[in-house]
Amino acid sequence: MSIEVKNLVKKFGDKTVIDNVSFKVNDKETLAIVGFSGSGKSTILKLICGLLEKDSGEIITSKGDIAMVFQYSALFDSLDVADNISFALRERRDLRKKYSEAQIKEIVAQKLELVGLKGIEKLYPSELSGGMQKRVSFARAIVTEPNSILYDEPTSGLDPISSTLIEDYIVRLKEETCAASIVVTHQMSTITRTADRVIMLYNGKIVFEGTPDEMLKQDNEYTKQFVTASLEGPMKMMEGKNDE
Numbered sequence: 001m002s003i004e005v006k007n008l009v010k011k012f013g014d015k016t017v018i019d020n021v022s023f024k025v026n027d028k029e030t031l032a033i034v035g036f037s038g039s040g041k042s043t044i045l046k047l048i049c050g051l052l053e054k055d056s057g058e059i060i061t062s063k064g065d066i067a068m069v070f071q072y073s074a075l076f077d078s079l080d081v082a083d084n085i086s087f088a089l090r091e092r093r094d095l096r097k098k099y100s101e102a103q104i105k106e107i108v109a110q111k112l113e114l115v116g117l118k119g120i121e122k123l124y125p126s127e128l129s130g131g132m133q134k135r136v137s138f139a140r141a142i143v144t145e146p147n148s149i150l151y152d153e154p155t156s157g158l159d160p161i162s163s164t165l166i167e168d169y170i171v172r173l174k175e176e177t178c179a180a181s182i183v184v185t186h187q188m189s190t191i192t193r194t195a196d197r198v199i200m201l202y203n204g205k206i207v208f209e210g211t212p213d214e215m216l217k218q219d220n221e222y223t224k225q226f227v228t229a230s231l232e233g234p235m236k237m238m239e240g241k242n243d244e
Helices: 039-047 079-083 087-089 101-114 132-143 160-177 188-194 212-216 221-229
Strands: 004-011 015-025 029-033 055-063 067-068 148-152 180-184 196-200 205-210
Touching: 004 039, 015 029, 015 039, 015 205, 029 039, 029 160, 029 188, 039 148, 039 180, 055 101, 067 079, 067 132, 079 087, 079 101, 079 132, 079 205, 079 221, 087 101, 101 132, 101 160, 101 221, 160 180, 160 221, 180 188, 180 221, 188 212, 196 221, 205 212, 205 221, 212 221
Parallel strands: 029 180, 029 196, 067 148, 148 180
Antiparallel strands: 004 015, 004 055, 196 205
C-alpha cells in the first residue's frame, strides 16, 4: 500500500476543512479527488506531502519520495529546463553527492524524453507553452523516482487538446513508474481518462467513493449534481470561496 489515510482531520481556526477522511491508494493506481471549490481537495494533497500539518489521524506512505505536481507548474523562471528538472538532485542533502554531472545530464534527458520533450534542456519557462511547462513539471516531479505522485489540477488553464495530452502522460507515468497517484481535478475528462477510483468531498467529508463509471451513473445525489453541473442538489456553492 503506497498511500493510506486514516481518520484525517485538518482545521483552520474554527473551521474543519478535512473531517475524518479515510482512503487507500495502491501502487500503480490513480485516485481522483473531486468536489466543488472549498471542499478540501488540495488540502489533502498538502497534508500528504507535508506542506501542512494534520490535526489528527494517520498518513501512511511506502518508503521513498512523494512528488507533487503543482497547479501552475511552479517552474523557476530564472533556470533553464535542465536546471529546473535537476534542482532536487543538486540541492537535496541526500542526493547532491549521489550523481555526477554526466549522470544528471542523462537523467534529465531521460525524463524529458518520457514526457515527449526531448532536446529542450536549454530553453527557459518563458519560451514554453503552458502545456510544455506542465510536462516539464512532470519531468521534475519524477526525477527522484517517487513512489507516489500527487497532481493538483493538472489540466487547469489548458485548452482541450493540451488537456488530453496531459491526461495521457498522467496515465503513462503511472505505467512507467508504478507509482500510486492522486489527481485533484474538476474536469470530467481527467476523471474518466486517468482515474481507477474516485472520491468526492463535500464540506471536508467523503460523500461518494467508486469507479468513474459508477460516478457517471449518477445513482448518488452528490455525483448527479457534480456530473450535471447543476445548481440544484445537496452541495451549495459559497461565493468567493477558494479551494482549500
